Amino acid sequence: MSYCLLVQNASVPDQQGLATIAVSDGRIDSIALDSDPVPELDPNSMSSDADESTATATVIDADGGLVAAGFIDPHVHLDKAYIAPDLPPNESGTLAEAISSIHNRKADYTLEDVRDRAIRGIEAHVRNGCTRIRTHVDVDTIGGLTPLEGVLAAREACSGIADVEIVAFPQEGILQDDGTADLLERALESGADLVGGMPDNERTDADRREHVDICLDLADRYGVGVDMHVDETDDPAARSLEYLAAEVIDRGFDRPVTAGHTCALAAYDDPHAARVIDLVAEAGLTVITNPPTNLLLQGRHDGHPKRRGITRVDELVDSGVTVAAGQDCLLDGFYPYGRASMLETALLTAHAAQLTTPAERRLAWNFVTANAATVLGCDHGLEPGAPATFNVFPSEVESRHEAIRRGRSPRWVVHEGSVVAETELESTVHR
Template identity: 40%
Template sequence: MIIHDVHIENASEHMDVRIEKGTFQQFAPAIEPHEGEEVIDGQGGVLIPPFVDPHVHLDAALTAGDPEWNETGTLFDGIRIWYERKKTLTVQDVKDRALHTLRMMARNGIQYVRSHVDVTDPGLTALHALLEVREQVAPFMTLQLVAFPQEGILSFPHGKELMEEAVKEGADVVGGIPHYEFTSEYGRESLRFLMDLAQRNDRLVDVHCDEIDDPASRNLETLATLAYESGMADRVTASHTTAMGSYNDAYAYKLFRLLRMSGINFVSNPLVNMHLGGRFDTYPKRRGLTRVKELNEAGINVAFGEDDIQDPWSPLGAGNMLDVVRMGLYAAQIMGYRQIMDAYRFVTYNGAATLHIAPEDYGIAVDKPANGVVLNAPNFYHALNENAETLYSIRGGKVIVRTKAKETSTAF
C-alpha cells in the first residue's frame, strides 16, 4: 500500500509512504507503485500516530440522565448517581454501550484506549462485560482495563478481595481512589495495597489521585514515593491530580523533585476536570486542572484523556481527542504556535508511553507497525482549528476507517 501526498508529523514537505507486510517501509517525495499495489490519496493531510485515549470509563458511557441528570455538576453527585445506575447493570447492557462508544472513538482515529472499570460490585458485572469487549475489538482497538474501585478499597465491603479477583480475572492495570477513602490513613494504606497487588501480579498501575480541590489532599507524594522505592517508575500513572492546582508553590517545588525521580506518568482530563473542578468555589474560582504546563516543561510525561462520555460526570463527549486537546491547551494556557503544533503528542506519544507501549511498536518510522491516522489538514495547528476529519485510520497496514472530506457550498 502507498499513502500518497501527506505531511508526516507536521513536516512541510509532501511525502509518499509505502507500507509492506504491516510495517512502514519507505518515505519519499514520490514513490512509484508496484503493479496492483493499492494507493490511497492523503490529500495533503497530516499523518500522525494513532490517537490514544489513556483515560475513559466505558462501563458508564452513554448513561447520562439515567436514572437522573447530574444537575449540580459535582464529582460526588456523579458517584451517587452512578451508584444507583450500577444496580441495573447487565453484561449485555455494558457491552452494547461500550462497543458503540469504541466504534465512535475509532471513527475519530483512536486506536488505543485505557478504560477504568468499576469493581466495587460484588458481581464484577462491568468487568466481565469489558473483558469480552476487549477481545471483540482487538482487530481495530487495543483496550486496556483498569480495576477501578470507585467507592474505595478499604472503604467498601470486601474491597481488597474484589480488587484481587478483578486482577485474577484479567484486568491489565490496578487502580485506586485514595482521596475518596474514608480517611487519609485509609488512602495511604490503599496505595500500599494496590502497589503490592500490581507488583505481585506484574500489572501496571493507574490511580485516580487527588481529584479534589483540596490542598490537603496529598496522596500523590505517597504514590510517587512507592513508585520510586519499588522501581515501578513509569509503570505507574497518576490520573487527575487536580489538587495540585491548589498546592502552594513552595510545596509544589519540593514535590516536583520527587515526581521527576519517581518516573511516573500523569493523565489530565481537561474536559471533565474543568467541568467538575471549582464547584465549591465562589470567586476567585479555581480551574480544577493539574499543573499540565509545569509537568510538561519539567520533562514529566503527561497525557490527555477524555474521561467521561455522556455519563453521570459529564453529559457531553464525542470520543474525539481534538476536543480534549483544544480544551487542554486553553485551560493550561499552552497556546504558543509551536506548543499548538506539538500538542498532538499529548494524545499520541505521551498517551502511548502511559499505556507502556514499547517505543519500537509506536510511531511513524521505518520498520514500525503501520498504524497511523491521516487528518484532513496540512498540520496539527490547522487540524485543531478546523476540527479536521480523520480521512484514514490505518492499523497493521490496513485501512480501518475512511471518511470523505466534507464539501460546503455557499450562496455568497
C-alpha cells in the first residue's frame, strides 16, 4: 500500500523503540517499528517537481522526538482575544471589573475586527499544536450577533488548519439582559454549535435557576449540547452547579452538558462539596477547569492562606468525572497573559492541582488531549484508524512529561493528514 505522509524515527507514547507512522486519506494507516519495512510513498501525493527520492514535503524525520496526538482547547474566548490593549486597566483585578470594562469595547466590535483577532487566536493555537478548539462567543444586547459573525468568519477562514466549535455565550445574563434569549436562538440558527450560560450573572437565585432552565430548554429544542460557565465565584453560597446537575438528572436530559470553571466548589465545606460532586457524576456532566485565568481572579481578596481559585480537580477525577483544562483567555480584560499554549495550560493545571506522581503527570497531559476530546466528542488518539492529527516535537522532547516540562512547541503540526505548521526555530517563540 502507498501513503501520502510518513513520519520516521518517532518516539511514540507507551512504545519502546522508534517508529514510522504512515498516513493516508487524513487518517493513520499504521504505526510500525523502524526495523520493519518502510511503507512506499504515493507518487500522486508529491509536488510536480519531486520524485520518490526527493519527496521531502511528504516525509518527516522526527529524529527521536515525541509524536503524540494533537492538543485540544475545550474552553477559550476568541471573540475577546487580544483586546486588553484597548481596555482601561483592571485596577481591582476582579471578574466583575473585567466584565464591566469590556462593555464599551464590545459595543464597538465590527465583524472584521472580531474575525481578525479570532484568526490570530486560532493561528496561535495551531502553531502550538492545538487544532481543535471550542470557543465561547458573547451573545447579548451589547454586541448583538457581531461577535458570532466575526468568529464564524474566522472559522471559515481557518477551516483548513483547525476545527472550531462555537458556544453561544450569554455573558451578560439572560433575564437581566432583556432580549438575549431571542439572540441565543438566532445564534443557534446562524451557526453556533452549543448553548452556553452564565447563571451567576443574574440578580437572584430564582433567576439563576431560570437561566439554567432556559439554556437546557434551548438545547433540547435545537438538539445541541450545553457548555455553561458555572459558579465562577468564590461565594460558598453559589448553587448553580448543584441545580444544573439535578436538573439534568430530573429531566433525563440526554445531550452532552459541560460545566466550566466551577470555582465555588472549592469554597464549599467538604460534606456539601461531596454531595455536589456526587450529583455531577450521576448527571454525567463533564467539567473544565481554567487555571490560567482563575488562579489570578479567584481568591484575590482573600486573607492568607489564599485559596487556589480552581475547582476540586482531584475529587472530581476520583469520582469518575471527566475533567479537562482550557486556556480560557488570551490577552483580554480578564487575563493579561495567554499564549494559546495547551502545554502551558497543562503545566499551570499541574501546579494548581499539585499533580506530581507519574500517574498525575499523565493526567495533566490528558486534560488537554484525551479528556478534552471526550468533552468535545471528537475522535482522538495515535493509533491506526485515528485521524492523522498529531504533533511532532523536537528531538530533545522524547516523552509527554518532557514536553510539559520544557514547554517546547512542536516542530511540525499535522491536522487531518496535512502539515499545517512547521518551525525550524531552536527555541519556541510563543505568540
